Amino acid sequence: MAKKEYTYEDIISDIKAKQYKPIYYLMGEEPYYIDLISDYLTQNVLTDTEKEFNLTVVYGADTDIATIINAAKRYPMMSEYQVVVVKEAQSVRNIEELSYYLQKPLSSTILVICHKHGVLDRRKKLAAEIEKVGFLFESKKLKDTMLPGFITSYLKRKGLDIEQKSSEMIADFVGSDLSRLTGELEKLIITLPLGQKRITPELIEKNIGISKDYNNFELKNALIEKDIFKANQIIKYFAENPKTNPIQATLSLLFNFYSNLMLAYYAPEKSEQGIAQQLGLKTPWQAKDYIKAMHKYNGVKVMQIIGEIRNYDAKSKGVGNTNMNDGELLRELVYKILH
Missing domain, CATH: 1.10.8.60 (Helicase, Ruva Protein; domain 3)
Structure with a gap:
């Protein structure tokens, strides 16, 4: 049976209910939720007075596993709990040895391990010990x-x-x-x-400084509608304002859109709900653009467009391009998308 994947909301809900765990192992490519959970624990478990003696924060590059375990084994002073936070835990050597402490952790210690830009191997003993007594949370990058x-x-x-x-x-x-x-x-x-x-x-x-009329969102809409005049207006604006409209950001958005459009053709059900499920969209209304585009572009054309975007991405980085600037590259790409 697969282990439950805990969400940020699951963990915060438990903390608010004062249902603390001996360990919170926070890992993953998205630092945002790791920081959010770690900060919430350090700010809410202890009072300001209790923090003076019972909050310990160490950094992976400046500590070792023995020091972390010794800190976790201490008893709190004039408080029900102590909180030990290990930041940049990906730098701690031999962190697997933490599994021995977790076989009999102190219930008065809340150990918070912040392992950013990577994950713990779930097949190893440490992961199993964490899941027995605490939270093993993976913070994933959002699509x-x-x-x-x-x-x-x-x-x-x-x-x-x-x-x-x-x-x-x-x-x-x-x-x-x-x-x-x-x-x-x-x-x-x-x-x-x-x-x-x-x-x-x-x-x-x-x-924020984003033009409400000339931006990548409006360019995508113009391409979906095959509005040649509007698309060229936006490209002209981009060429005149290259610092706020870098070609790499535009190419990335177009590549993601047309790649998802290609996947949408394979959705068993071509409704908003069906396409949202196929693409992993959070809400069905986000599928509307794909449904509209499917009426304007066939699958063969979409495959050609994806190839062209890859080609112009390479050209924007100097591969096979001798004299065209970003504005000219984007104008040529959009022409090929629309024709």
Whole structure:
């Protein structure tokens, strides 16, 4: 039977209920949730007075496994718990030896291991011991298609609403670094006029610097609609503003879209729900663009487009390209997509 995959919400819910575990092993390629859980534990388990004697924070490069185990074996002073946090745990040598401590861990110690940009081998003894007594949590990178949903959910928790176009614009501009993404969202929240609860494209254009009319989101829509005039207007704007519209970001978005469009053809059910399930989209409404594009492009054309995007990505990096600038490359690529 497969082990349960714990979510961030699962863990925070337990902590709020004061159902603490002897170990929280937080690992994965996405640092955002690792930091969120670690910070929540350090801020909420102990009072400020208790932290003076019962909060220990060490860094993997400056410690060893023996020191970590000895710290975990200490009893708290004038507190029910002590919290031991190991940051950059991927640098700790012989971390497998932690499995011996976990066979009989102290219930008064909350050991938080932050292992970023990698994962523990789940087949090894340490993983098994962690899962017996604590949480083994993997923080995975979000797919680009999931970012607008993340933005919407984040703002909803703050009591705010956002238009679909706005969430797409931010996701495209900022990318999948969730720490940077939430930072940009917090900046937007601060700039909201008093009483306004909705983030609009105009607000984003004013405070983040993304044009509400000339951006990758609008270029994608123009290509879906096969609107040649609008697509060329956007490309002209990109060519005139290369610093805020790098070709690599545009090529990445187009590649992801047309790759997903190719997968959409293989969905058993061609409804919004069926395509959302096939592509792993968070909500069915995100499938609307793919359904629309399937009526404009056939599978053979989509395969050709994917090949062309790869080709122009190589050219943008100097492979087989002697004299064309980014604007010219993008104009030529868009022509081939539309014709």
